[in-house]
Amino acid sequence: MFCVRIDDVIRHNERVATIKFERKIPSFPGQFLMVNVFGYEEIPLSLSSPNSVTVKAVGETTEALVNSKPKDLIGLRGPFGRPFTPSDKALIVAGGIGIAPLKFLHDYLIDRGAEVLVVFGARTAKDLIWVDEFENAIFATDDGSEGFRGNVVELVKSIDLSKFERIYCCGPKPMLRGLFELFKAKNVLDKAEFSLENYMRCGIGLCGSCVLENGARVCVEGPVFRGIELPKEF
Numbered sequence: 001m002f003c004v005r006i007d008d009v010i011r012h013n014e015r016v017a018t019i020k021f022e023r024k025i026p027s028f029p030g031q032f033l034m035v036n037v038f039g040y041e042e043i044p045l046s047l048s049s050p051n052s053v054t055v056k057a058v059g060e061t062t063e064a065l066v067n068s069k070p071k072d073l074i075g076l077r078g079p080f081g082r083p084f085t086p087s088d089k090a091l092i093v094a095g096g097i098g099i100a101p102l103k104f105l106h107d108y109l110i111d112r113g114a115e116v117l118v119v120f121g122a123r124t125a126k127d128l129i130w131v132d133e134f135e136n137a138i139f140a141t142d143d144g145s146e147g148f149r150g151n152v153v154e155l156v157k158s159i160d161l162s163k164f165e166r167i168y169c170c171g172p173k174p175m176l177r178g179l180f181e182l183f184k185a186k187n188v189l190d191k192a193e194f195s196l197e198n199y200m201r202c203g204i205g206l207c208g209s210c211v212l213e214n215g216a217r218v219c220v221e222g223p224v225f226r227g228i229e230l231p232k233e234f
């Protein structure tokens with residue numbers, strides 16, 4: 001484990017904040033860190049840029065992190081896991097806080113001259129973060145307060161998937177399962193990549209708490225899996 005000092009805390013809404021570190025961590029989009037919030041637990045969080053994580057308060061540790069202050073110290077292990085595979089024509093599909101690793105991927109691909117379309121869904125407009133920072137994006141909200149009224153899977157159904165080299169997805173399990181079924185029906189599972197957020201403890205392949213039905217460890221063989229690598233139940 002190594003320690004870094006927090007440089008800045010950017011509040012996106014009541015429950016979500018980006019925690020910027022004082023230095024960059026050599027890493028690729030899709031990789032995650034084990035973040036030790038002193039006095040609380042150690043939790044896995046995706047990098048949302050080379051020097052940040054973006055976290056939603058859902059329990060004690062994430063709440064403490066969202067409320068942390070510049071100059072606070074946190075402990076890190078990593079980066080761990082298999083990253084996304086870059087492409088020149090990308091469709092990014094995000095649900096809720098699943099946008100965190102995909103924001104890093106978006107910026108990485110844009111810097112390399114790729115064409116990127118972002119489809120981002122959330123409960124309401126205030127849960128949509130970074131809306132002005134994507135080059136080309138469409139939005140969905142459950143209550144219709146921004147963009148398409150309905151869920152992200154319904155919105156993706158209206159898109160011609162044949163023109164994309166890769167499709168990258170991260171978000172809640174029901175959304176990922178809906179996309180998995182849609183891509184299977186449309187015969188594009190081979191170009192889809194899913195980032196999974198299964199419960200983790202060690203982050204390095206030893207404890208078995210993140211293992212999928214087919215034996216793959218999300219922390220080592222993932223967290224990014226190609227659609228064709230995923231078991232029926234994931």
Ligand SMILES: Cc1cc2nc3c(=O)[nH]c(=O)nc-3n(C[C@H](O)[C@H](O)[C@H](O)COP(=O)(O)OP(=O)(O)OC[C@H]3O[C@@H](n4cnc5c(N)ncnc54)[C@H](O)[C@@H]3O)c2cc1C
Binds near residue numbers: 061062101198
């Ligand atoms: C590879 C990976 C990357 C992740 N990246 C991010 C990220 O970028 N931003 C972010 O906000 N969160 C991310 N998560 C989820 C994050 O790790 C959990 O929200 C966190 O561990 C919750 O800790 P807690 O102590 O605050 O809450 P707990 O008290 O541990 O849990 C609060 C509630 O959240 C549920 N929960 C806890 N962990 C998970 C999980 N992994 N999946 C689904 N539900 C869970 C619990 O069942 C409980 O209902 C990621 C998880 C993984 C495995």
Ligand code: FES
Binds near residue numbers: 203218
């Ligand atoms: S978290 Fe321990 S094996 Fe994956």
